[in-house]
Amino acid sequence: TRNRAIAIDGPSGAGKSTLAKALAQELGFLYVDTGAIYRTVGYFARSRGVDTKEEAAVKALFPHIRLDMTYSPDGLQHMILNGEDVTEHIRLPEISLCASAVSAHPAVRAFLMEMQRDMARRYNVIMDGRDIGTVVLPDADVKIFLTAAPEARARRRCLELEQRGTPEPYEKVLREIEERDYNDSHRAAAPLRAAEDALTVDTTYLTFDESRDALLRLIEERI
Ligand code: C5P
Numbered sequence: 001t002r003n004r005a006i007a008i009d010g011p012s013g014a015g016k017s018t019l020a021k022a023l024a025q026e027l028g029f030l031y032v033d034t035g036a037i038y039r040t041v042g043y044f045a046r047s048r049g050v051d052t053k054e055e056a057a058v059k060a061l062f063p064h065i066r067l068d069m070t071y072s073p074d075g076l077q078h079m080i081l082n083g084e085d086v087t088e089h090i091r092l093p094e095i096s097l098c099a100s101a102v103s104a105h106p107a108v109r110a111f112l113m114e115m116q117r118d119m120a121r122r123y124n125v126i127m128d129g130r131d132i133g134t135v136v137l138p139d140a141d142v143k144i145f146l147t148a149a150p151e152a153r154a155r156r157r158c159l160e161l162e163q164r165g166t167p168e169p170y171e172k173v174l175r176e177i178e179e180r181d182y183n184d185s186h187r188a189a190a191p192l193r194a195a196e197d198a199l200t201v202d203t204t205y206l207t208f209d210e211s212r213d214a215l216l217r218l219i220e221e222r223i
Contacts, residue, residue, distance in 0.1 A: 003120065003124045005127065006023070006223075007136075007140040007142070008127070008128040009131065009146070010128075011147060012153065015146060015211055016128040023219065024075065027124075030071070030123040033077050034130075037116070040086060041102050042101065044081060059107045067079070100184060103184075109131075109135075116129075117136060131191075133194070141223050144200075144219075145195070145201070147200065154177050157173050
């Protein structure tokens with residue numbers, strides 16, 4: 001029998017990764033963070049001094065990229081780039097925009113597609129990203145489009161950065177979120193949008209626990 005797949009898409013900061021991680025643990029599924037894959041390519045391009053907006057230049061890097069995903073016993077996904085664990089490096093705020101830039105190139109999306117589908121073939125997954133329900137796993141058992149007002153997402157991001165010891169001003173975080181939203185939803189290749197059969201959940205006024213319970217109910221009704 002084929003594996004189960006839950007797709008969670010939505011803009012940055014809507015709570016996708018935190019919620020998906022918690023749900024994965026609850027359901028015994030593997031959590032696959034596809035943003036981390038794009039971030040790793042963005043990180044590599046930046047470290048090579050390549051203009052991330054130039055598709056041909058980014059494409060020329062592919063033969064030099066060996067990507068692996070491994071999981072620690074606590075379920076944390078690690079990104080291994082050419083044998084080096086870059087999991088921490090790709091979380092830096094400057095990598096977010098690099099990831100957004102490289103992810104707009106069709107060649108990059110094609111390059112990373114198989115890796116994502118392969119995970120879904122091998123495991124029961126909760127996969128989060130921007131185009132999981134629309135492009136990567138159109139046959140997912142449950143599709144959720146998770147969203148929240150930009151201000152709520154900026155506030156959460158600020159809190160997260162603070163806890164990580166790398167605080168950033170709210171205005172700057174909000175501006176970056178709006179810029180990334182714009183890039184992600186206006187690009188030609190796999191723009192951010194809800195799949196027709198996706199269930200939309202707006203977390204603006206929901207706590208973490210409320211969001212998790214709402215998603216869990218939706219999922220359990222369907223698998
Ligand atoms: O989810 P996260 O913020 O880590 O993703 C970083 C960037 O990677 C996003 O802004 C988006 O442009 C891109 N991305 C994508 N498709 C995905 C996941 C992420 O284009 N499935």
